[in-house]
Amino acid sequence: MRFKLMLVTVSLMLLLVSSTMAQDTLTVLCTPQEDWCVAMTQAFEEETGIDTNYVRLSSGEALARVRASQDNPEFSIWWGGPADAFIAGSEEGLLEQYESPNAEDIPVGYKDADSYWTGVYVGALGFCSNLEILEELGVEPPTSWEDLLAPELSGNVAMAHPATSGTAFTAFWTVVTLKANELEAEEEGTGYDEDGVPTEAALDNAFEYFAALHQNILQYTRSGAAPGTMAGQGEVAVAIIFSHDCTKLQVEGFQDIVTTTFPEEGTGYEIGGMAILAGAPELEAAQMWYDWALTPEAQEIGQTVNSLQLPTNPDAAVSDLSVVLADVNVIEYNFQAAGANRTALVERFDADIAPEPVD
């Protein structure tokens, strides 16, 4: 009987293997929301016939995973998520350069000069608020970062953990930038060093801000968009997320419940990146994806699943619902510096802020 069992086991396993060892495959590391990942992989599969698998990981997790398996990469292409993580990745040698012919169509600000990564979408950070809860708390929708510190909002703000989420890191870097600007306004040279990188003082101020904000945070989620749902469901009053994720919520049933506001002093934005991973096991398929993902057609897929990020390809159609960057006060976001300092900042945040008890 034992032996029969073993036989069954082995044959079942063989079956499993044979089903995963098909010839033309592509494994995508996908960072945006799940349904967009599904739509993209399905479309690519239809287009090319390549059997496409994906794993959705938030950008910090994705970076950690890529780093962990760099000797033996599991993924060939990484699609989506703020570019900071891609910059951090390219500095660590985790990414492969690729000059896609289609990258020419993408504006210069949205791609890496060294062709390590190319932007596939853009979106601005915002506050996603639950109107009902805010009314109950007697608070107006926040229009500045300082508004989030209101004592009434204690335990009513949610954001993701910068270690796992690119969204949260974008928020973090946005505050760093704002603090640097403040210092710079007071006295030149105190906010930025000669390379235009925010100074230690600016960082300290930013950490001070997040330590204060920590008192109002209910929970740091793993994924960047998750706080939006928490706001929608009334678990918190305000979520710090990308505005397109809030719009997506509104479109998907929360239209009368949530509203998007932007901080007046300025907000950050993300360039959703894309890169081929160093040592990609399915290089050819990865390049095909890369080329395809830059086409207007591929960039219009997001709208079909209510992912309303702005396409980077100027020829792609823009949904009426998308937030156009020109309409909000976006800060000068130094992606290079953000990416370069990402790892150290995240660790500092994780050690100093996240585990602190709330009074």
Add this chain to the structure above:
Amino acid sequence: MADVRLKLDQVSKQFQDRGGSGQVLAVDNVTLEINSGEFVTLLGPSGCGKTTTLRMIAGFENPTQGRIILDGQDITNVAPNKRDMALVFQNYALFPHMTIYDNVAYGLQTQRIPKNKVRERVRDSLAMMGLSGMEGRRPNQLSGGQQQRVALARALVTEPAILLFDEPLSNLDAKLRVQMRSEIHSLQRRLNITSVYVTHDQTEAMALSDQIIIMNQGRVEQRGKPKEIYRFPKSRFVADFIGRANFVETTVEMIGDDQCQFQLFGMTVTSVSHAEPCQSGAAVVMIRPEALALRRDESLPQGRVEQAMYLGSEVEYIVSLRGKSLVAVDNNPGSEIFEEGQQVGIAFVREALHLLPAEN
């Protein structure tokens, strides 16, 4: 004479003490031979090593030292299932999830005997044990005595070289035990199968055995026919363990070639059986209770009845005689029954006296 079937050669067994560090010597250098067709009983109090000895014969325990030889072959390291023996367990150990038929057929099936042969032999063996018609039942649907018979049938059907019994009757009530005892007796005589039987019940041992081996503290105290053991025990331990006995300390005087003389309650007694060659000095006289008789006879040594218990088939007395308490049993229906407190004369059957060495 008869050929030796099973031999234990200086077998010892040591167990790890439950506490951990110490070693317990359960069986201490036991050597014994069992002849073909013989029914041998290992008898002794609990903890004397009899069961361990049996389990070593069966192969469930490995001796720490020594060899076990079956039909001239050393089987000390042979696995228990490869030994041509069958064991009847104290609690029968019937397979509760199998029918009676399957239980009995089990041993034959392991021998890969053809199905129809198995059926035939199982049927025969069940018939022999008076269990025909019970094939389809399960053990828990049978009475204790029937379960015992199934256990016997299961062991016998494989026709083992040696049949081993581990206190098989101890779970039965008194009446059934007597009945099963006689069944085992006649069965064994009929089949003439070499048997080793473990029990702590001396009457069972006496009734069944050709040879009784008395064990104490891991050693063999005495071996012999039931009558020998009862009549001529070698030690006070054996005398006390098998049957009941009165012990009276005395002093022996050698009066000739293996002729002894000693004082017993003021009488001089000569030449009775003795466990060891007669020697002058301290000794113990063993008197079985049935060798004492109470009479209204003033010429006999006079004692007093301290206790009288009427048991139906016999009367049991405790009498005091010269400061000594003695147990006497009278099973003669014609005897007079004495009352507690009565003065009586005490007679003893001279032939039943047995001299034992004095215990240090």
Add this chain to the structure above:
Amino acid sequence: MQARLGASQIRRVRQFAQDPLLVIIAIAVIVFVVIAILLPLAATISLSTSEEGLPLFERYLFDSTYQTIIVNTVVMGVLVATIGTAVGFLFAFVQVKLNVPFKRFMHIVALVPVISPPFAVATATIVLFGRSGIISRGVFGVRYDIYGLDGLTAVLALSFFTVAYLNLRGMMEALDPALDEAATNLGAGKWRTFRTITLPMLAPGIASSFLLLFVESIADLGNPLVLGGNYEVLATRIYITVIGLYNPVGAAVLCIILLMPSLTVYLVQRYWISRANVVSVTGKPAGKPQTINHPVVRWGLFLLVMFICGLIVLIYATIIIGAFTQVPGVNNTFTYDHFDFVINGLGREAMEDTTSLSIIATPIAGVLGMVIAFLVARSKLPGRGALDFATMLGIAVPGTIIGIGYLLVFNNPITATLPVVGEVTLIPKLTGGQGLFGGALAIVMVYVIRSVPAALRSGTAALSQIDPAIEEASISLGADNARTFRRITLPLIRPAFLAGLIYAFARSMTTISAIVFLTTPQTKIMTAQILNEVENGRYGNAFAYCTLLIGIVLIAIGGMYMFVGSRTGAERTIEGGT
């Protein structure tokens, strides 16, 4: 003396070696236990005590924020253990000592949490009692803050109390009613009898339930992840350290810190409680337990238990109804969308992978559990105590540690350089997408080692009920060990085997903490998917997953009853606790 001891050991080995099949099986089992349990554990420990690791101990143990996390973990563990044991005791007490209606219903409801997928209870609790909970806000109009220690404790206690219930109920039933009668006879009132007789007799059971719940709760990852709020515990910290920061050294150090209380408790339980066992289970107790008739006690406890039952029913109803609801709690329109998503969409692969891997792991765990139980309880295998201990580590050690250990050991092939052949791969890469079978083998191994301990325990418990003479009878009749095991032992411990199988399947389907590090693009696991859905607030999808998962487990249990056997026997074993 030395030489003699040596000789007797050689004899023992030789005696064990009499059956070559047994030797082969024993070696195979030991190799598996070493590779699948001890190696990953050793890797975690050695990484934590490496040069990089040791300074971290100092940092983690003396840093105030980490001290807070450690204290949080212990406080949560103690609270859950106390409340869970109390609830379990209450349920057991009502079953055994009270004459009240709906006892069967209470019993079944108490068993339900055993097959709850992780997050299910926590998520349903948020929907019901969260800030905008259907009950908290909908009925009582409060924005109750369920996140944090209070919510976490309640959810964990509800999820784990079943163990305490089964454990204590078994003990209460085994208590000889004659003791109660004796106490009453000596003039003690019911309350005095309870206080002076019942409670002390149950003390070991209460203590062991407490310790078990403590270990289970501090090892739990799913609930703190969803409900923790800012109440951080070690399990979530380890998770962030690996998933967010990819800091294996830090994670290993935190693992060891988490391991210490777990292992201490396990050892205490194993050596102290098992010895201090007061209840002697010798045959069936005579008579029926006395029932308590005091109306306040009787109906008070009845209402309390019914209230908890109601809560459990409510939670599970929320899961099932929520699976058919557009946005549970917000937009309550009926929909099949979530099931469509799980069955026809994205969830299908996860569902198929998880189910088939569990189906593979279940019989392996079941048979392995019985084989190890046999080796430990019946054979003369040298070092069988150590084998028992090592196997039990599979569950005594928190899942996160197992998961990290697997990443550390199996993320690269293990090779050895042999003199002639050169480099040989002993164990290929098992984890990650490029691992053997797309990482599936590692997952199956984790499923197996997480479920074997329960099968082992129920196997040894069942074996201890069987007179060894029955097996000896078989051997004496000429059957070898293998045949005896197959024809006699296994059928007799079938209820335990079945219980082991059911537990293995339910555990495999619902395990998360060890698995979350091991899912790969090729092998998707339902519980990890549920985590995603819950995290992103797609409760409908999460509930659909949970409902299907519960359905699959129930169907599998039904199937196993049909295949493996007698309903009553197995039920008795399961209900009797493992």
